[in-house]
Amino acid sequence: MNRLKTFSLLFFLQLICLHALGQDLRISASVNQNNITDKDVLIFSVTLEGISDFPEVPPPESPDFVLISGPSQSSSIQIINGKMSASKTVSWQIAPTRAGKLMINPISIKYRGKIYSTEPVIVNVTASAPAQPRSAPPSGTPDKQVTPSSGEEVFLKAVVPKTTIYMGEELIVSFDLYFKNVRTFGRKKLPDAQGFWKEELDAPTQPVITNETVNGVAYRKATIQQIALFATTTGELTIDPMVVDCEVIQPSQRRSIFDDFFGGSFFDDPMFSKTKIVTVQSEPIKIRVRPLPESGQPASFIGAVGQFKIESKIDTLQVKQDQALTLQYKISGSGNINAIKLPPPSLPNSVEVFEPKIEKKIDKSSGSIKGSVTYEYVLIPRRPGLLTVPAIWFSYFDPQTETYRTISTSSFKVKIVGSEDMLSDRSVGLNKTEVSLLGQDIRFIIRENPVWRKSGQTVFSEFWFWLINGFSMLVIIGAITLRWWTEKMESNLTFARRRQAWSKWQNRLRILQKMADNVVGEDFYAQLSQAVNGYIADRLGLPLAGLGPKEIEQELRRYAIDSELITKTVKLLEKLDEIRFLPGMIIADDPKEMLSSSREIVSALSKVI
Amino acid sequence: MKYLRLLILILSLTVGLIAENPAELDSLFEQGNRAYQEENYPEAIRLYESIIARGYESGPLYFNLANAYYRVNNIGYAILNYERAARLMPNDPNVAFNLQLANLSVKDRVEAPPPFFLFRWYQNFLNLFSTRGWAVIFSILLLIAASSFAVWLNLDLRRLRRGIKSLFIVSGALSIIVALILFQKYRIETASDFGIVLSGTVSSLSAPQAGSTELFIIHEGTKFKILDSDGNWLKIELVDGKQGWVLSADVAKI
Numbered sequence: 001m002n003r004l005k006t007f008s009l010l011f012f013l014q015l016i017c018l019h020a021l022g023q024d025l026r027i028s029a030s031v032n033q034n035n036i037t038d039k040d041v042l043i044f045s046v047t048l049e050g051i052s053d054f055p056e057v058p059p060p061e062s063p064d065f066v067l068i069s070g071p072s073q074s075s076s077i078q079i080i081n082g083k084m085s086a087s088k089t090v091s092w093q094i095a096p097t098r099a100g101k102l103m104i105n106p107i108s109i110k111y112r113g114k115i116y117s118t119e120p121v122i123v124n125v126t127a128s129a130p131a132q133p134r135s136a137p138p139s140g141t142p143d144k145q146v147t148p149s150s151g152e153e154v155f156l157k158a159v160v161p162k163t164t165i166y167m168g169e170e171l172i173v174s175f176d177l178y179f180k181n182v183r184t185f186g187r188k189k190l191p192d193a194q195g196f197w198k199e200e201l202d203a204p205t206q207p208v209i210t211n212e213t214v215n216g217v218a219y220r221k222a223t224i225q226q227i228a229l230f231a232t233t234t235g236e237l238t239i240d241p242m243v244v245d246c247e248v249i250q251p252s253q254r255r256s257i258f259d260d261f262f263g264g265s266f267f268d269d270p271m272f273s274k275t276k277i278v279t280v281q282s283e284p285i286k287i288r289v290r291p292l293p294e295s296g297q298p299a300s301f302i303g304a305v306g307q308f309k310i311e312s313k314i315d316t317l318q319v320k321q322d323q324a325l326t327l328q329y330k331i332s333g334s335g336n337i338n339a340i341k342l343p344p345p346s347l348p349n350s351v352e353v354f355e356p357k358i359e360k361k362i363d364k365s366s367g368s369i370k371g372s373v374t375y376e377y378v379l380i381p382r383r384p385g386l387l388t389v390p391a392i393w394f395s396y397f398d399p400q401t402e403t404y405r406t407i408s409t410s411s412f413k414v415k416i417v418g419s420e421d422m423l424s425d426r427s428v429g430l431n432k433t434e435v436s437l438l439g440q441d442i443r444f445i446i447r448e449n450p451v452w453r454k455s456g457q458t459v460f461s462e463f464w465f466w467l468i469n470g471f472s473m474l475v476i477i478g479a480i481t482l483r484w485w486t487e488k489m490e491s492n493l494t495f496a497r498r499r500q501a502w503s504k505w506q507n508r509l510r511i512l513q514k515m516a517d518n519v520v521g522e523d524f525y526a527q528l529s530q531a532v533n534g535y536i537a538d539r540l541g542l543p544l545a546g547l548g549p550k551e552i553e554q555e556l557r558r559y560a561i562d563s564e565l566i567t568k569t570v571k572l573l574e575k576l577d578e579i580r581f582l583p584g585m586i587i588a589d590d591p592k593e594m595l596s597s598s599r600e601i602v603s604a605l606s607k608v609i
Numbered sequence: 610m611k612y613l614r615l616l617i618l619i620l621s622l623t624v625g626l627i628a629e630n631p632a633e634l635d636s637l638f639e640q641g642n643r644a645y646q647e648e649n650y651p652e653a654i655r656l657y658e659s660i661i662a663r664g665y666e667s668g669p670l671y672f673n674l675a676n677a678y679y680r681v682n683n684i685g686y687a688i689l690n691y692e693r694a695a696r697l698m699p700n701d702p703n704v705a706f707n708l709q710l711a712n713l714s715v716k717d718r719v720e721a722p723p724p725f726f727l728f729r730w731y732q733n734f735l736n737l738f739s740t741r742g743w744a745v746i747f748s749i750l751l752l753i754a755a756s757s758f759a760v761w762l763n764l765d766l767r768r769l770r771r772g773i774k775s776l777f778i779v780s781g782a783l784s785i786i787v788a789l790i791l792f793q794k795y796r797i798e799t800a801s802d803f804g805i806v807l808s809g810t811v812s813s814l815s816a817p818q819a820g821s822t823e824l825f826i827i828h829e830g831t832k833f834k835i836l837d838s839d840g841n842w843l844k845i846e847l848v849d850g851k852q853g854w855v856l857s858a859d860v861a862k863i
Binding site: 348349350383384385386416418440441442443444445446447448449450451452453454455458459460462465468469471472473475476478479480482483486 | 631634635638639642645660661664665666667668669670672673676679703706707710711716740741744747748751752754755756758759760762763791795798799808809810812823826
C-alpha cells in the first residue's frame with residue numbers, strides 16, 4: 001500500500017516536471033520600501049516564477065549599499081485546477097551607505113541558455129541626523145507631551161582612539177549605542193575589516209549604561225561591542241560599519257485613569273509597551289597604517305608589536321642520560337600574539353629535540369588583546385656532561401615608545417649524569433686481564449718524600465750531567481794531545497830539543513848550584529858554559545859542535561832581540577871560554593855571581609827565543 | 610788561586626741544583642698525604658696541585674695526585690696524572706697497575722692493534738730506566754771509555770794494554786748506543802704529543818671550526834696522539850687511527 005503511494009507520487013511529480021518544462025521564467029526585483037532614511041534597512045527581494053528548477057540567484061550589487069544579511073529563500077508550488085504555478089523568492093537585507101537617490105543594479109540570471117534580468121530598483125534615501133532624533137522620552141521617565149517617533153531615537157557610533165597606527169599595532173574599536181528607550185538589541189552584522197586581524201573582545205553581558213548629552217539631547221550610552229584590530233598590511237584601510245537591530249519601545253498612546261493613578265510607571269513599563277525594530281549602523285572609519293620603522297630593527301625581529309616579556313623554564317637542572325627534559329619558553333604580554341614565532345634553541349647534536357608543543361592563549365576580557373605563547377620542547381640528552389641551553393632572544397616593537405626592544409631568557413646549565421651501571425655495562429668489551437681487575441682497588445699512595453725537580457726540566461738541563469761528560473771529553477782530548485806530544489818528541493829532534501831545553505837547563509843549574517856551594521874548580525865553568533851554550537843551541541836548533549860566541553851572536557841577531565841582551569850573552573860566553581881555555585887565570589870572579597848572572601841572561605833569553 | 614775560586618763556584622752551583630729540595634715542598638707533600646689518608650681528597654688534590662703550581666714535579670707526586678682524582682671519580686685527571694707519573698717512573702708497578710685500573714673506567718674502548726713484538730721489546734728496553742737513569746749510565750760509560758782510551762793511548766802497560774783496549778772499545782760502543790737511547794727517551798719525554806680527554810664528552814670535528822661535521826665522540830680519560838694544532842684546536846689521532854679536531858680546552862697534554 002505504502003509502495004503504491006510512493007509510486008503514484010513519483011509519477012505525479014514527473015508529470016509536473018514535464019508540464020513545467022515548456023514554461024518561461026519570469027523574474028522581478030522589488031524592495032519593501034522606496035523612501036527610507038540612511039539609518040534604515042531595506043529588504044530587497046527577487047522573485048522567480050514559472051519554473052520548478054530554480055537557478056541560483058546572485059546577491060545584489062551596488063556601491064551604495066551594504067549587505068547585512070541574507071539570502072533568505074521561500075518557494076511555493078501551487079496547483080490550481082491542474083495548472084501548476086511555482087515561485088521562489090530570494091531576499092536580502094541591505095542598508096544604504098549614503099543618502100540620495102540610490103540605485104540597486106539589475107540582477108541577471110542565466111537559465112537554459114537565456115539571460116533573464118530584473119529592472120533596476122531606485123531607492124530614495126534621506127539623511128537622518130542622529131543628533132536630532134525626533135523624540136521619545138527615555139524609558140522610565142514618562143513624558144506625556146512627547147509624541148512617539150518613527151525610530152531615529154537610537155544611533156550607533158564607532159570610536160577609535162587614533163586613526164594612524166603602525167602595522168601590527170593593536171587598535172581597539174568601540175561601538176557605542178546611543179539610545180533613549182531601547183529594550184533589547186541584537187548584533188546583526190559585525191564590521192568587516194579587510195587587511196586586519198580581527199579579534200572580538202568579550203562584550204559585557206550587561207553593558208554599562210551612562211548618560212551623555214549629544215547636541216543638547218540627553219542620551220543613554222552603552223558600549224555594546226569592542227573589537228581589536230591588528231593591521232596586517234600598510235596603507236589606507238577601512239573598517240566597515242556595524243549593524244545593530246534595536247527593539248525600540250514606543251510609548252503607549254493610551255492614557256487611562258490607571259496611568260494617572262499609578263503615575264504612569266506601571267503601564268509605561270516596557271513589558272507592556274509596543275515595540276518597533278529599528279536597525280542602526282555605524283559610520284565606516286578610515287585608518288592609515290604606517291609601516292614599522294626600518295632603522296634599529298633587530299635581526300631577531302619577526303613582527304611582534306606590543307609589550308611582551310619572555311621567560312624560560314626547565315623542569316630540572318640535573319638529569320640522567322637518555323631521560324627527557326622539558327624546556328619551556330613563554331612569551332606573554334599584549335599585542336599581536338598571533339605573529340609571535342620563536343626560533344628553536346640551538347642545542348648540540350648530542351641532544352635530541354622534539355617538535356615543540358605550541359600553545360596560544362588569548363585573553364579578550366580586559367579591554368585589549370592579552371595572552372601568551374608557550375613553546376614546550378622535549379629534550380633527550382644522549383650523552384653525559386654539562387649541557388648548556390643557550391638564551392633565546394626575542395624582539396618586538398613597542399608602539400608606545402616607538403622603539404624596538406630585545407629581550408632574552410637566561411641560559412641554563414644542565415648536568416647530564418651518565419648511567420649508573422658503568423661497570424656491568426662495559427664489562428662486555430673487556431679482555432681477560434681487565435675483567436680480573438674489576439672489583440680491585442687502586443694501590444696506595446707513595447709516602448716517602450721524592451726528589452723534586454723543576455717542571456719541564458730534563459737531564460740535559462742538569463749540571464752534573466754536563467760536568468761528568470765534560471770531564472770525560474777533557475780526558476779524551478787530553479789523552480790525544482799527550483799522545484801527539486810524545487809522538488812529536490820522539491820523531492822530531494829539533495822540536496824535542498827545543499821543548500826540553502828549559503828543563504835541561506834547570507837540571508844543570510841545580511847541579512851547578514851544588515858545585516858552586518862546594519869547591520869551585522875549572523869543571524864548574526866548563527859545565528856552566530856547556531849549559532848556557534846547550535840551552536841556546538837547543539832553542540835555536542843549532543849543532544853544538546863548533547858553536548862559539550861569534551856564531552851565537554850571529555844567530556841571535558836574526559831575532560828581534562834587544563842588542564844589549566845579545567852583548568851581555570856574548571860577553572858571558574866569551575868570559576866562560578876564557579876561563580876554560582886559560583886555566584891559570586882563575587879570576588876573582590865569584591862563581592856564584594857568575595851563576596846568577598847566567599841564570600838572569602838565560603831567563604831573559606827564554607822569553608824571546 | 611783563580612782556579613780554586615772557579616772550582617768553588619762550580620761546586621756550589623752543582624750542589625745548589627742537586628740539593629734544591631726545599632723543605633716547603635716536602636711539607637706540602639706530607640700534608641697532602643695526610644689529607645689523602647683522612648679521605649679528604651679535595652684537600653689532598655689542592656695541596657698536591659699547589660706543589661705543581663710552584664713549578665716542581667716528581668713521579669710520586671703525580672701518582673698520589675692521580676689517586677686522589679681517582680677517589681673523587683675524576684677519571685680524566687686521574688689518568689692524566691697516572692700517565693705523567695708513568696713518564697717519570699716508567700717501571701713502577703704501582704703506577705702501571707693503577708693506570709690500568711683507571712683505564713677500566715674510560716668509556717671509549719679503542720683497542721690498539723697489538724704492537725710488533727720487536728717494537729714491544731724495544732719499548733720495554735727503553736723503559737728499563739728513566740731518562741735520568743739512562744743519562745747516568747751514559748755518563749759512567751763515557752767516563753770509562755774516556756779514561757781507558759787515555760790510558761791505552763799514553764801508557765805502556767805491556768800485558769794490561771790489550772785488556773784496556775778492549776775495555777775502551779766495549780765501553781765506547783755501549784756509550785754510543787746508550788746515547789741514542791737517551792736521545793730517544795728525551796724525545797719521548799719532552800715531545801708532549803699525547804693527550805688525555807678531561808671533560809665528560811668531547812666531539813671530534815672534521816675541521817677546526819665550531820660548526821663543522823662531528824666525526825666521532827671521545828670520553829673522559831681517553832688517550833690520543835696530538836698531530837697538529839691550530840689556534841684553540843688540536844688535531845688528534847686515536848689508537849685505532851681515527852683522526853679529528855678537538856678544542857684544546859677539553860683535553861690536556863701529558
